[in-house]
């Protein structure tokens with residue numbers, strides 16, 4: 083039985099006081115979803131502040147990490163620094179990083195390795211663009227993105243990875259994958275993990291992301307291979323995020 087994980091990706095949003103309001107709002111209702119693991123991913127500058135407010139089953143993670151452990155990399159943040167702050171998770175390979183910052187599958191794989199090395203749990207994002215989906219390449223694209231990382235960190239390492247399937251065309255567009263589309267890709271990803279190890283396939287959680295909201299969350303969470311959600315826009319409003327967490331409560 084895989085514990086559901088609902089992850090809130092705040093992206094480059096919120097002020098310090100908005101972060102406080104949001105977290106306080108979520109904490110006030112956490113009894114309603116205490117079987118669910120919840121993680122929030124604020125911008126780097128608010129990580130410590132948010133961590134200081136959190137309690138219970140809600141944890142905090144970063145939105146990105148450097149592949150390097152230290153050195154002359156202006157503006158980057160290293161995995162040992164995140165571990166030093168007590169972070170639990172880190173998002174890696176989000177499509178906005180891949181598209182806007184040119185992160186290749188190889189860079190993503192090295193970032194996952196860097197995170198695992200210090201005991202952080204990477205949330206590895208994979209997903210196809212609309213052009214790729216229209217060309218019938220969705221499964222091929224996510225398979226490539228997954229396999230590069232799997233080969234790099236090995237089966238042992240991958241036990242600590244969480245996968246997030248985020249079709250690029252569904253992110254921030256209000257267009258969610260249908261339950262059939264989501265299940266098809268999630269099952270494909272789990273099948274690829276099973277080729278490496280049946281135990282791995284059974285254990286790894288696969289989140290769905292892309293315009294998840296309180297209206298569509300329950301149908302997604304009911305799918306056999308969906309183990310939670312990576313939520314962007316709806317994670318910025320306490321009540322919307324709480325409703326999604328409640329939908330994940332068994």
Ligand code: PGA
Pocket residue numbers: 091248252253254255256291292293294312313314315316
């Ligand atoms: P969205 O973003 O929920 O706003 O579509 C999801 C994500 O980018 O992780």
